[in-house]
Amino acid sequence: MTDAHDREQARPAPDEGARRAVAAVWRIESAKIVATLTRMVGDFGLAEDLAQEALLDALRQWPIDGVPRNGAAWLTAVARRKAVDGWRRRERLDERMAVLAHDLERERHATTDALPWDPDAVDDDVLRLIFISCHPVLSREAQVALTLRVVGGLSSEEIARAFLVPTATVQQRIVRAKKTLAAAHVPFEIPPREQHAERLGGVLGVLYLIFNEGHAASSGSDWMRPELSAEAIRLTRVLVALMPRERDPLSLLALMELTAARFAARVDANGDPVLLADQDRRRWDRGRIVRGRDALARADSRGTGRGAYGLQAAIAECHAVAASVQETDWDRIVVLYEALGRIAPSPVVELNRAAAVAMAVGPASALQIVDALAASGALAGYHLLPATRAELLLRLGRRDEARGEFAVAAALAGNERERALLAAKAAES
Template sequence: MTDTPHRETARSAPDEGARRAVAAVWRIESAKIVATLTRVVGDFGLAEDLAQEALLDALQQWPVDGVPRNGAAWLTAVAKRKAIDGWRRRERLDDRMAGLTHDLEREQAEAADAPPWDPDAVDDDVLRLIFISCHPVLSREAQVALTLRVVGGLSSEEIARAFLVPTATVQQRIVRAKKTLAAANVPFEMPPREEHTARLGAILGVLYLIFNEGHAASSGPDWMRPELSLEAIRLARVLAALMPRERDVHSLVALMELTAARFPARVDAHGDPVLLADQDRRRWDRGRIARGRAALGAADALGAGRGPYGLQAAIAECHAVAASIDETDWDRIVVLYEALGRIAPSPVVELNRAAAVAMATGPASALQIIDRLASSGALAGYHLLPATRAELLLRLGRDDEARREFAVAASLAGNDRERALLRAKAEGR
């Protein structure tokens, strides 16, 4: 009896290794697998279902038979066989099934000599899949869920945890999205060139939203969810490799990398927020800073000028290269925010400009900007407006007013960690 646990551990080790292999292949290769299947079967929803069924087979077979050399090819082949079986059961013995059978036999022969899967390899099928996941016929919530599911390879449970919604809600969004795409008869192809800019803008907007939710969680117990931001960076890099001539794609990669470089210093050992002025800049990720600056250079090299993502990336670069908060080029940041406000005006941009003005010329002039924003009502209910006003009042020596503003900000904050920080400031701690 005493050696039973040892035998169970010995048996479970290969199983666990195989499961990790399945998870790794799926996370990196799922977009390519689903994209290939969509091109073959002509139905996005069916392709995703077939891929999921193949994934279940891998979880059962790889621990027994061993991990195949090319796991992505194995999953794709199994899914294609399932498509053939489905057509056969429905007596669809037509040219399409015959052609798919022939292709499957050829691919299996080629896979025997193929090198292991390359996580950096991307193709046009993946690009088509990204455009489908962010099709304008879908709501923004559906675009986010579908992008993370079929392009990012996240499970419904992972997406639900990231956005603090029930798993059933995520599953319903994905199911409705697939039904909507089928009802709209969305083809598996790139949109016409004249639609590229608008459609690409929606894709970048989805990735930007995902990144920002990880950078500063809108609700929940954790101030940050870095795994969500890192997934957005990965997807943006895939997009940049697929669309190397698109300025805004490189600009978004730059913005994300330069911002994520500060992640290691943004929380303390207890998970509480550490604001920019208090961060240990030695902990900033220099590799991400280098990659971000390189991506911004790639965007600039295309010669189209800087758009909203490029200007935000340039602001993040100013922070990244500064040795301290006092040595930051705040005058340049103010100019960049002014440019951003002209090409992409919003109350949030104006709020950020006010914070930069406070550092460049002092809190009094910045407070005038904040008061104009407050009187306009454009940011009513947004906790960072009273929080920023409170910081300015504190610098002006108006402590009682500042504490009242911090209390208002705390009452509006949705994130537990941020709320606690604001309450502490309201209490003068």
């Protein structure tokens, strides 16, 4: 559902079955509806507004007239009529109809000697919509909000709950994003091939951020928000289906599936964190593991080598296939982190490599890496740096130092569950 739902709150509640039908159709088909309308009216913001108005009509009419056989077609048709009515009121009907007629005529009389398809073109409105939602003229926060709203079909309230910000903040981000896209005259098209790597990287980065916020919530009282990760997986599957020849969407999907396979075992009955060493691996989702490994194999079959998402997926695969922490191929994980550090260097990757080195070689070698990171200041304020250092110190028998590091990590943690876990470790050290 969308913000149309907000405005509908003041009206008498419609039949609950019809409301659920409206919500289901919108969640599944909203991206296609808005994309189709954007192609028709040539204005992303107007298309989204038209879809919202059609949604309001559905909330009013479906409880009375019944749920139509094809709800998406109904919403699209209503929105199209509203567009025509708007043009008529602005005396632009003839102009717009002439443009539409010209486009149809051009398609009908396309030359027969042309290629049956353009190998550089991706003729899918939803893919165009995804690229618009993640356009580089928008801030990352706006990209995330717009992607979840327009492509994912989430309401402003759902997005606000997921990221623990006020609903008004999300609404403002979406409004500003649409105005920015309009002011920048962003076309409804896939970027040219020479921009694919950069622009696709931005899209994947947004989906990765959404997934990670679900995997390990940065703040709030819940350690995980699996519904947010599930939405990221769904959107990544859409992207894979739309760009089946691309390696990185498949790699990201593999990473998400293999990571999400552990979700059920990452919290206990009270919602408290369960760390990897303590997880009941019988609770891991074997279906997700199979799907993740298949996606990684398909990405590898592209023959272009593994990128950053592929290497991370390979690390997740090492965990997924291991019977226990002790039987995990830690040497391979260290090598994979080294490769990741070369193609996508970051202090967080180096910190993760240190954790793997601790398992493969020992805590003393890992502590040298962590101390170098601490001295560099690159991860100042990042709670997992002192948390990792505390674990290493504890393994080396330096309990007093470990206690202090756990306390520092607890003070820096933004998530309440993680803060409590670290505070408990400090008390136990």
